Amino acid sequence: MSLIKTKSLCKTFKIRKLTIPAVENLEIQIEQSDFFALVGESGSGKSTVIRLLLKLITPDSGEILFKGKNIWNLEKDDLKTFYKSIGVVFQDPYASLNPRLKVFSIVEEPLRIHEKLSKEEAELKIKKIFSELGLDEDLINRYPHQLSGGQRQRVAIARALILNPDILMADEPLSALDISLQSSILNQLIEIRKKRNLSIFLITHDLNVVRAVSNRIGVMHLGRIVEEASTEEIFKNPLHPYTSLLLRSIPGFHRKSRKKIPKLTTETKNAWFLKGCRFYTRCDKRMPICNENVPQLKNMNGRKVRCFLY
Numbered sequence: 613m614s615l616i617k618t619k620s621l622c623k624t625f626k627i628r629k630l631t632i633p634a635v636e637n638l639e640i641q642i643e644q645s646d647f648f649a650l651v652g653e654s655g656s657g658k659s660t661v662i663r664l665l666l667k668l669i670t671p672d673s674g675e676i677l678f679k680g681k682n683i684w685n686l687e688k689d690d691l692k693t694f695y696k697s698i699g700v701v702f703q704d705p706y707a708s709l710n711p712r713l714k715v716f717s718i719v720e721e722p723l724r725i726h727e728k729l730s731k732e733e734a735e736l737k738i739k740k741i742f743s744e745l746g747l748d749e750d751l752i753n754r755y756p757h758q759l760s761g762g763q764r765q766r767v768a769i770a771r772a773l774i775l776n777p778d779i780l781m782a783d784e785p786l787s788a789l790d791i792s793l794q795s796s797i798l799n800q801l802i803e804i805r806k807k808r809n810l811s812i813f814l815i816t817h818d819l820n821v822v823r824a825v826s827n828r829i830g831v832m833h834l835g836r837i838v839e840e841a842s843t844e845e846i847f848k849n850p851l852h853p854y855t856s857l858l859l860r861s862i863p864g865f866h867r868k869s870r871k872k873i874p875k876l877t878t879e880t881k882n883a884w885f886l887k888g889c890r891f892y893t894r895c896d897k898r899m900p901i902c903n904e905n906v907p908q909l910k911n912m913n914g915r916k917v918r919c920f921l922y
C-alpha cells in the first residue's frame with residue numbers, strides 16, 4: 613500500500629474574476645522510503661500540493677489517501693497518527709521556530725504533545741537527532757535568533773523528525789542556504805532516511821538540488837504534472853519539452869550540446885487559460901493540436917508524460 617496516494621486532486625483559487633486551477637487532477641503516489649521531489653518554477657502549484665497533503669486547505673475535488681485511508685474521513689485516533697506520521701519543514705525557519713522558546717523546548721514540543729516522556733528521555737532523543745544532523749548539543753539552550761541560518765534549518769528538521777515520522781515533507785527548505793550547506797544537509801537527510809526507512813517529499817524549483825538524492829521526480833507546470841519518472845531517467849532522457857528546458861537551464865549541465873543557457877521566463881497569467889497545453893507559447897516543439905486539446909498524462913514503461921509528442 614502506498615504511503616500517500618492522490619486521486620484526481622483539484623484545487624482552484626479565485627483571484628478577482630479569475631479562477632486559477634492551481635492543482636489540476638493530481639495523481640501522485642509516494643511509497644515507503646521513496647525520496648520524491650516535486651519540481652517546477654515559481655507559481656506552478658507546488659506549495660498548494662503540500663498544503664493539500666497536510667490537510668491545511670480543502671481540495672475542490674479528488675482524494676488524498678494516507679496508508680489507504682482518505683485523510684478527510686479520519687477518526688480522532690487515526691488523525692492523531694496521521695499528524696504524528698508526517699514531519700514538516702517550510703522554507704523560512706524564522707517563521708516556523710517560536711522566537712520566545714529555547715531550542716530545547718522547540719524540538720521537545722511534539723514529544724510533549726504526542727508522547728509521555730520524562731525530561732531525560734526527551735533529552736536523549738533530542739541529542740540523538742542533533743548528532744545525526746551535525747548539531748552541537750549546546751545549542752539546546754539558545755534562542756532561534758542566536759543560531760546561524762543553517763543551524764536554524766537543522767533545528768527545524770530535528771523538530772520535524774523527533775517523532776520518527778514515516779515521511780518528511782519539506783517545501784523549499786534549503787533554498788535560502790548556500791550550495792555547500794544545502795548539500796551537507798541533504799547528505800545528512802539521506803543517511804537518516806536509510807537508517808529510519810524515512811520517506812521524503814521535497815519541493816524545490818531547482819532540479820539540480822535533487823539530482824544526487826531523490827529517486828523519483830515529478831515535474832509540475834501551471835497546476836499539472838507534465839512528467840514523472842525516476843531521477844535517473846529524468847536526467848538521462850527527459851521527455852517533456854518543459855523538463856528539457858529546466859535541465860538546460862542548470863548551469864554546466866549538457867555543456868557540450870548547449871549553445872547558451874536559456875533564461876527561464878515566468879509564465880504570463882494567460883497561460884493558465886490556454887485551451888490546450890499550458891506550455892504552448894514557450895514550447896519549441898509545439899504543433900497545432902497542442903493549442904486545441906489538453907494533453908493527458910500517459911504511462912510509458914513506468915514513467916509518465918503529458919505531451920502530444922508521445
Ligand SMILES: Nc1ncnc2c1ncn2[C@@H]1O[C@H](COP(=O)(O)OP(=O)(O)OP(=O)(O)O)[C@@H](O)[C@H]1O
Binds near residue numbers: 626632634652655
Ligand atoms: N491562498 C491563495 N489565494 C489565491 N491564489 C493562490 C493562493 N495560494 C496560491 N495561489 C496561486 O496558485 C498558484 C500556485 O501557487 P503555489 O504557491 O502553489 O506555487 P509554487 O509552485 O509553490 O510557487 P513558488 O515556487 O513561488 O513557491 C499561483 O498562481 C498562486 O498565485
Ligand code: SF4
Binds near residue numbers: 854898902919
Ligand atoms: S503538448 Fe505540444 S506544446 Fe505542449 S509540451 Fe508537448 S509539444 Fe509542446
Ligand SMILES: [Mg+2]
Binds near residue numbers: 658659660783
Ligand atoms: Mg511555493
